[in-house]
Each structure stands twice: as C-alpha cells, then as structure tokens.
Amino acid sequence: MSDATRKEGRERGEEWWATEIIEMRPGLIRLRGYPIEDLIGRVSFPAMIWLMLRGELPSEAQAALLGTALGAAVDHGPQAPSIAIARIAATCGVGINSAMASAINVLGDVHGGAGEQALEFFGAIAAAMEAGVPLEAAAADHAARFLAEGGYLPGFGHRFHPIDPRAPRLLALAREAAAAGTVSGRFAAIAEAVEAAVAHAKGKRIPLNIDGATAVIYGELGFPPPLTRGLFVLSRSVGILAHAWEQSQKPDRNKGPLPREWLWAYQGAPERRLPEA
Numbered sequence: 001m002s003d004a005t006r007k008e009g010r011e012r013g014e015e016w017w018a019t020e021i022i023e024m025r026p027g028l029i030r031l032r033g034y035p036i037e038d039l040i041g042r043v044s045f046p047a048m049i050w051l052m053l054r055g056e057l058p059s060e061a062q063a064a065l066l067g068t069a070l071g072a073a074v075d076h077g078p079q080a081p082s083i084a085i086a087r088i089a090a091t092c093g094v095g096i097n098s099a100m101a102s103a104i105n106v107l108g109d110v111h112g113g114a115g116e117q118a119l120e121f122f123g124a125i126a127a128a129m130e131a132g133v134p135l136e137a138a139a140a141d142h143a144a145r146f147l148a149e150g151g152y153l154p155g156f157g158h159r160f161h162p163i164d165p166r167a168p169r170l171l172a173l174a175r176e177a178a179a180a181g182t183v184s185g186r187f188a189a190i191a192e193a194v195e196a197a198v199a200h201a202k203g204k205r206i207p208l209n210i211d212g213a214t215a216v217i218y219g220e221l222g223f224p225p226p227l228t229r230g231l232f233v234l235s236r237s238v239g240i241l242a243h244a245w246e247q248s249q250k251p252d253r254n255k256g257p258l259p260r261e262w263l264w265a266y267q268g269a270p271e272r273r274l275p276e277a
C-alpha cells in the first residue's frame with residue numbers, strides 16, 4: 001500500500017483486522033450480523049459452525065447432516081496417534097490446552113487430515129464429469145493416475161478395519177440426504193465409484209475410511225477441501241479432550257508410548273568406546 005492510500009489513526013486500526021465475521025463493542029456482540037442473544041438458545045453448535053464459516057445459517061437438514069459427520073469422527077481410541085498423544089501429553093504436567101494442541105498437531109495428510117486431499121480428488125473427478133466423462137470412466141482414470149503417481153489414495157484404506165464401519169453409514173445418510181434434496185449426492189457416488197475402480201485395479205478392496213466419508217459429506221454440503229480438514233480437527237478435538245481429561249484424572253506421571261518393560265529394537269552401531277585420552 002502506498003503512503004498516499006495508507007490509512008491513519010483509528011481508520012488504520014479498523015482496517016488492521018477487518019473481518020466479516022464479528023462485530024463487537026461494549027455491550028454488543030453480533031456474529032455475521034445476528035445479535036448473539038438471538039443466536040443463543042436457538043442455533044445448534046453445528047449450525048453455529050456453519051454460520052461462522054459460511055456467513056449464512058444452514059437449513060435444519062444441512063445442520064443435522066453436518067452434525068452427523070462431526071459426531072462420527074470424534075474418537076478412534078489410543079491406537080490413533082492423535083488420541084495417544086493427548087494421553088501422553090496429559091501425563092507430562094501440561095495443561096489440558098497443551099495436551100489438546102499436541103494431539104491436534106498430528107492431524108495431517110495420513111491421519112485425520114486426508115479428507116482435504118480426498119475432496120480435492122473427488123472434485124477433480126466431478127470436473128471431468130462436468131466435461132462429459134461418465135462417472136465410472138472418470139473415477140477409473142483418476143484412480144489409475146493417482147495410484148501410478150502417489151500410491152495411496154487419500155480417504156481410502158484403514159490399518160484396522162477391513163470395512164470402516166463409519167463409512168457405509170455416513171454414505172447411506174448422504175444418499176438419504178440426496179433423496180430428500182438436501183445435497184446432490186454426487187460426491188457419494190464418486191467415492192463409491194473410486195472404491196470400485198481401486199478394487200478392480202488392485203484386485204482387493206481398499207475401503208473408504210472416516211476421512212474420506214466425512215469429506216464426502218462436507219463436500220456435499222459445499223465446504224471447500226481445506227475446511228474438510230478443519231472440520232475433522234473440530235470433531236476429533238472432542239475425543240482428544242475426553243482422553244486428555246480422563247488421563248489427567250489418573251495418577252500416571254510421564255507415561256511413554258509403551259509399557260516400560262517393552263523397549264524398542266536398537267539397530268545402530270554395536271557398543272564401542274572412545275579412544276584412551
């Protein structure tokens with residue numbers, strides 16, 4: 001900004017954090033234009049999330065579907081790195097916010113954050129379909145290219161579940177929502193077509209997982225890919241908080257990832273000594 005156009009004094013302060021989300025001054029709080037006292041008691045937590053992220057209130061059906069996806073991913077137990085880290089951190093003498101932040105920091109491309117890439121991938125298939133490519137061909141072509149380049153399709157595969165029990169239920173609810181006209185159902189169809197294409201290409205089923213299934217719903221509801229990851233973080237934060245809190249109520253101190261009688265395999269140089277001085 002040139003010196004000539006640069007605002008001064010109070011105007012410069014107002015411009016510094018200009019936002020369309022909230023107005024606040026003494027005695028007044030408005031979110032996206034709605035007085036907070038009108039929202040309190042009338043707007044559910046999922047609807048509040050939608051209002052904050054999208055600027056408008058959702059329909060009841062949209063808010064319910066968002067709440068369904070958020071509820072599905074809250075926890076996967078202490079084998080999940082995010083949950084294990086929350087519990088380990090809680091034994092280290094840090095506050096609950098620190099335990100939560102430590103856990104949230106590992107929700108990346110491979111654990112909890114894969115929905116972002118999954119929705120980008122589904123979006124590329126949707127774009128091919130808009131250009132006239134039939135669903136099955138678009139899914140097979142994009143899956144084959146992805147497998148050739150990257151190997152791991154985001155939103156598919158699970159270390160424990162031959163079929164992730166959350167995914168078919170979420171897809172069924174996405175289809176119900178499509179039948180009711182709440183969403184189009186296109187990302188649900190794309191995810192199923194990708195699963196079929198990968199099964200055909202690899203000769204075994206690599207099932208849609210929770211990151212992929214929630215990405216389907218968030219995409220159906222019109223959220224862009226990066227918010228898919230953000231919404232997963234909001235959802236998993238519930239389990240992270242529950243585990244950090246439960247662990248903090250126990251007497252354990254400084255708890256490592258394994259019982260102390262189980263040590264790791266040392267694979268480095270054999271014992272050696274420094275030369276005599």
Ligand SMILES: CC(C)(COP(=O)(O)OP(=O)(O)OC[C@H]1O[C@@H](n2cnc3c(N)ncnc32)[C@H](O)[C@@H]1OP(=O)(O)O)[C@@H](O)C(=O)NCCC(=O)NCCS
Nearest residue numbers: 110111112114151152153154155156157158159206209211
């Ligand atoms: C979640 C994940 C780490 C689980 O991995 P895993 O079950 O331990 O899988 P492995 O790395 O042992 O792979 C087992 C086989 O399945 C295949 N596979 C697993 N996930 C795959 C995927 N997403 N796309 C393609 N192939 C996959 C592997 O290529 C391997 O095949 P091979 O036996 O022919 O070599 C893995 O599926 C993955 O990275 N998925 C993508 C990221 C993701 O969605 N994360 C969210 C998890 S809830």
